[in-house]
Amino acid sequence: MDFNNTARAFHSRSDADLRRSQFLFGLLQHPWLVRLGKPAVEAALWLRLPIKGLVKKTVFAQFVGGESIADCGPAIQKLWDYRISSILDYSVEGKETEADFQRGLDITLQTLAAHTKFDGLALGVFKMTGLSRFALLEKISTDAALSAEEQAEWERALARFRRLAAYAQKEGRSIMIDAEETWIQPAIDRTARQLMQEFNQERPVVFTTVQLYRTGRIEALEADLQAAQEGNYKYGVKIVRGAYLEKERERATQLGYPSPIQPDKASTDRDFDRAVALLVDALGTPGAPSGHSLVVGTHNESSTQWAVDCLAKNGWTPGDAPVWLAQLYGMSDHISYVAAHDGHRVAKYLPFGPVRDVLPYLFRRAEENTSVAGQTGRELSNLRAEMNRRRAERKSS
Ligand SMILES: Cc1cc2nc3c(=O)[nH]c(=O)nc-3n(C[C@H](O)[C@H](O)[C@H](O)COP(=O)(O)OP(=O)(O)OC[C@H]3O[C@@H](n4cnc5c(N)ncnc54)[C@H](O)[C@@H]3O)c2cc1C
Incomplete structure (x- = not known):
């Protein structure tokens, strides 16, 4: 490209x-x-x-894109004029109350429903911390026993995640779960797997996310693929390098545990490209597709080129492969517009929300x-x- x-x-x-x-x-x-x-x-x-x-x-x-879904209309259309899809991302973070979580759920449901109003909407997305309390996800991640109250709170959060997945399934859409800090990620990963088991029987409705700036993620991807095979469901995964590098390293130093992050950028790049190859192979071929699906979330030119090369090697033509090349709105347009012009499925996260919350x-x-x-x-x-x-x-x- x-x-x-x-x-x-x-x-x-x-x-x-x-x-x-x-x-x-x-x-x-x-x-x-x-x-x-x-x-x-x-x-x-x-x-x-x-x-x-x-x-x-x-x-x-x-x-x-704007403060509301309606505000995003012009940006969605402008991208779609060039056959670039949008992923509406309600980017409100750091909320803590049940009312905030209910609002997060309602608005994310609206992002899934918006495909009836706008052309060019690809997958949906949400962060579990947008629909449940950070500290609760952290506690679950340590396997500590929950109080009866916390258990009830977690059941409510699970009901919100399931509501999104069920709605996406009904609307013929898919929804990705973003990856966040490593100390809440075990709860997110476990829940994502449960949701995939439940909703991905026929096609990937729920997508998990794997961060390759973490060590040991190739093994984690292999275990995910194995679980999908054993559970007889379709694996949906977004791969990214990871957005919390400094925070992760600082916490590890402060609390005195080994950093979960790769020792250097070259190791992250190596594992990202290994993940691309592994997952493209897991898609099968145009004649014998596995039904799994992949989102390659990166602004890295050589990783994007590598993904395209791996697809071509397995006989996929651009646009037919069950793969999205994804970037963030306002960044790396040179990748988005060129890849879309070459016929690849391209999507950009389009964040929206009130100024202060975004x-x-x-x-x-x-x-x-x-x-x-x-x-x-x-x-x-x-x-x-x-x-x-x-x-x-x-x-x-
Ligand atoms: C569509 C999309 C969805 C995303 N979703 C998520 C998500 O759910 N969760 C999330 O955490 N992030 C997410 N991100 C952000 C992503 O993780 C990266 O932070 C960002 O894309 C930059 O990485 P890159 O691959 O684009 O490019 P590059 O510029 O090649 O790589 C930069 C990245 O490399 C890694 N890195 C840099 N220096 C070092 C070092 N010294 N040692 C080890 N690693 C290093 C870091 O992850 C850094 O962000 C998403 C990005 C996109 C485009």
């Missing part, structure tokens, strides 16, 4: 759009600014200073862009190349 084709990558973007992106990614190159910006924006919102408009016009416009998501993206060597530089050099190309084109015409 020609990831340098910036004309294709930015075809839908005006010059002003490109300048805004360049300004934003330029800011993200300064880690101190992101560190300072986080408390400053939170304080300003808390003091009710009128900065909501500014946030909406800048970071929000780059990384978020801030944790936005700051994670900002931190990721400052801490991940290369990502911001890559975005900036693509933007610069396209602006230069347009300038040269204007000059010559």
Whole structure:
């Protein structure tokens, strides 16, 4: 794939759009600014200073579809004009009450129902911490006995997850469960497996997520595939590198346990690409598909190319493979637009939610862009190349 084709990558973007992106990614190159910006924006919102408009016009416009599903309509359509699907992601984090969880459930159900209103909606997605209490997931992950009250709370959370899966099944859709911090992940993994066992008998309705920046995940994937075979259900999995690198390492150091994260980036990259090969093989071939399905969630060009090569090796043509190449809205358009143009199934997470509630998501993206060597530089050099190309084109015409 020609990831340098910036004309294709930015075809839908005006010059002003490109300048805004360049300004934003330029800011993200300064880690101190992101560190300072986080408390400053939170304080300003808390003091009710009128900065909501500014946030909406800048970071929000780059990384978020809007405050509601209806707001996301134009972004969904704009992507779908280029045959890029959207994954509506209610990105409200850090909630703790039953009322918040009920709201999370209602809105996620609406994201699944929205396919009757908009073209180009791919899978749905949710975070278990959006529908249940973090501390409860943490306790379950340690296998500690729950009190009667906690058990009842967990039953309510399970009922919410099952409601989403049942609705997705009824609507002919699928829903992914995001992966989060390792100290709540055992509860998430176990529940995801139960849901797959229950709802994936005929097709992958529920997708789990595996983070390859963790050690031992190839073995975990093999165990998942084995469980699907023994349980006679279809495995749906999204693979990602992982978004909580610094938090994971800090906690491990603080509490004095071995870091669950790979020793270096090269080990993460190696396992990610091994996972791609393993899972593409598990899909079978066009003549004998296994019924499993894979989402490759990455902004890494060589991993994307590797996934496409593995599919081609097994005889899949772009678009026919039960695989989504997925990126986040506002990032790596050079991968999304080029892959979609080449006929691959491409989808972008399209986050939405009230400005204040989406801030944790936005700051994670900002931190990721400052801490991940290369990502911001890559975005900036693509933007610069396209602006230069347009300038040269204007000059010559
Ligand atoms: C569609 C989609 C869905 C996602 N869903 C989730 C999810 O459910 N849960 C989740 O945690 N994340 C999720 N992410 C974020 C993802 O985990 C990555 O943080 C992000 O995509 C950057 O990784 P990359 O593969 O795109 O690219 P790259 O830029 O090649 O890799 C950066 C990543 O490599 C890893 N890394 C960097 N330095 C080191 C090091 N020194 N040692 C070890 N590893 C290192 C980190 O994971 C870092 O984020 C999702 C991303 C996408 C695109």
